[in-house]
Amino acid sequence: METPKRLEQALIKLYNAFHNNELNPECCSACAVGNILDNRDSWKHLTNGHGSLELSYVGRIHQNLGRKFNGYTPIELLHIEKIFLEACGFILPLCHYNPKPKNSTNKEILFNGLCAVVAHLCELDGLANVMDYSKIFEYEKENPVYKFDAIYL
Template sequence: MQTSKRLDQALQKLYTAFHNNTLNPECCKQCAVGNICDNTDSWKHLSDGHGSLQLNYVGRVHETLGRRFNGYTPLELLQIEAEFLKGCGYTLPLHHKNARPKNPTAKATLFKGLSAAIAYLCALDGIANVMDMQQLLAYTEEPTPVAETLG
C-alpha cells in the first residue's frame, strides 16, 4: 500500500511514542499531535482549548495562508487530536468537569486513541486504514485439490 510522506512520518512518530511510553493525551507536547509536531506545543496556539475543533484567530490566519505543520493544515491537526482524545474516552474539549478515562496513560486507552487517530490520518490521505485487521489478513479461498488417484 502506497502512503504519503506525511502519513509515514506521523505513523512512525506515533508508533515510537506509544512504545517508548511518551504518549500522554493530557500533555500538548506528548499527545498525538504533539508527537506529530516533534514534541512541541506550538500547535496548541491554533485553538483556544485542547480538543477544540474551532480555529482561533492565529489558527485561521495560518489556515488562510495555507501553512502546514509536518504536512497537516491547522484544521487537520485539530481534528487528528480530537479523534485521538475521543478514542481515548474523553468528552471534548478537555475540561476538568468533562468525562475522561480513569487511567489516561494505560496502554489499552492509548491504543484505542491511536487507532481512532490513525483511521482519521488514513482517511485524510484517501487510503485504507492501516490498522484494519481485515485488510491485513485478507485472503481468498483456494480451490481444494482433487485427489489425483484413488486407491
C-alpha cells in the same frame, strides 16, 4: 500506491511515542498532535480549547495562508487531536469539569486512540487503513484470498 511522507512520518512518531511511553492525551506536547509535531506544544495556539475544532485567530490566519505543520493544516491537526481524545474516552473540550478516563496513559486506552488516529490519517491521504487486518482473513471457497509465506522462528 506509495505512502505519503507526512503519513509515514506521523506513523513512525506515534509508534515510537506509544512504545516508549511518551504518549499522554493530557499533555499538548505528548498527545497525538504533539508527537506528530515533534513534541512541540505551539500547536495549542491554533485553538482556544484542547479538543476543540474551532480555530483561534492565530489558527485561522495559518489556515487561510495555507500553512502546514509537518504536512498537516491547522484544521487537520485539530481533527486528529479531537479523534484521539474521544477515542481515549475523554469528553470534550478537555477541561477540569468534564469526565475523563481514570488512567489516561493506560496502554489499552492509548491503543484505542491510536487506532482511531491512524484510520483518520489514512483517510486524509485517501489510503486504506494500514491497521485493517481483516483482508488477511478473507477467503473464497474455503481457501484464503491472500497467501503469505510463513516464517517460523
